Amino acid sequence: MxxxxxxxxxxxxxxxxxxxxxxxxxxxxxxxxxxxxxxxxxxxxxxxxxxxxxxxxxxxxxxxxxxxxxxxxxxxxxxxxxxELTDELTGVISIGTSTTIAAYWLPQLLEGFKRRYPRVVPRVVVGNSQLTEDRVVARELDVALIEIVSDQPAIERRSAARDELLVICHPAHPLARAKALKAQDLAGHPFITRDPGNAIRVLADQFLHAGGVGLDEIPVCAELGSLATVKHLAAEGLGYAIASSAAIRRDLREGRLVGVPLDPPLYTPLEVILPRDKFRSRLITTFADFATDALARMATTPLRQH
The missing domain is CATH 1.10.10.10 (Winged helix-like DNA-binding domain superfamily/Winged helix DNA-binding domain)
Structure with a gap:
């Protein structure tokens, strides 16, 4: 108007x-x-x-x-x-999401939401978790789904669920035979890492540091923003990577990749965040509630394979 x-x-x-x-x-x-x-x-x-x-x-x-x-x-x-005077929710909602959530969690979540509220138009913007968080702080987005725990005072966060991170590699890779991998076990092996600002890169760096492994002990094979490319290079035997278990279920089933747990286990949080002081319509509140419940539910049941 x-x-x-x-x-x-x-x-x-x-x-x-x-x-x-x-x-x-x-x-x-x-x-x-x-x-x-x-x-x-x-x-x-x-x-x-x-x-x-x-x-x-x-x-x-x-x-x-x-x-x-x-x-x-x-x-x-x-x-x-x-x-809000009508019973049926309508309108456009701007949703930000990390790349992993966009690829492996969002399709099923949006399907459920659209079936319940068919007149709502989701407008989705995809980026890494840090960039998405920054867009929420700048009030460019109504709500976002990310994989980092935000400490921004301008953001309201809801912890929805978590997803385990695994080392992924070719079945013939030396790391593939392990039952679990400590930080020291990863030293010296070529590492396919993610782009700066990516939540999994931050968690992986923290895991190595906590395990007493300096980043100079980890030879970087490639630094990539595309998870599909990360999985392809790992499947071709060029190095190992760390990825969300939700993102590799089909690859594990088809035998293209092996997934090995970390020791101690490492998890990526699945967070729903909103601008704290921005006017919040019933549509935004309803989507945030739905997304929080849906992520929690999907985290405890197998995701659909397409």
Whole structure:
């Protein structure tokens, strides 16, 4: 219901970029530029300084941005309050999720939610856990599902479940014969690690440190953001990796990979997080409750294999 020009201006100002704002709003960049031009013509003044690939607010832009935040917030609250007068939940919900949760937990979770609330439109953004947490702090997302325990004061967190982490490798790899692996057992073997900010990388580094193994004792084979690529390299015998048990069930069943528990056992948390001080509609609260219950339930039952 809010003025589209204000929505676009707010996105450009917050992201500091026409390109990023266009991606966030699912618009073309020329369309974003047109909306900003229309708003500047309305106020008869320049609101944004553009130069060297960066966008900065003018003095007038600072005023418009402050009011835009208030207007857009009230508009969202108005829409939610009126929608709550009906029995059926409707609307768009912005959901952030880590890559592992997106691939192996989210499909079944969303299926259940959509069957119960068919008029809700989930808009999902995938990134590593740290990036997703940052987006919640910036209030770019309504709710998120991540694999790290957040200590951000701006975030409300709900611990839903946990998933065991395993060492994965080719069946002929020297580590494959072990019943359990301590940190010292991993030293000297090529390690296929994850990208910075990935929750499993953080947990793996903590496990090695707690076990008295320095990162300089672990030869890194590759540093990857794609779990599918991690599993492929491990299955081809190029090194070992550490992965969520939910992510490798099919690979274990088909014999492409072997999964070996860590000693002591290592678990990744499955957390539902929300902005603490942002207005929370019944839709957001309902999804957060549903996701927390669904993750807890799925963690104790085998996930579907596709």
């Amino acid at each position: 809010a003025d589209r020009r204000l929505q676009v201006f707010h996105a450009v100002a917050r992201h500091g970029s026409f390109t990023r704002a266009a991606e966030h709003l699912f618009m073309t960049q020329p369309a974003v530029t047109f909306q900003i031009k229309q708003l500047e013509e309305h106020f008869n003044t320049r609101l944004l300084d553009r130069g060297h690939g960066k966008v900065a607010l003018t003095a007038a832009g600072e005023i418009v941005f402050a009011y835009a935040e208030r207007i857009l917030g009230l508009s969202d609250e108005l829409e939610a309050r009126v929608a």
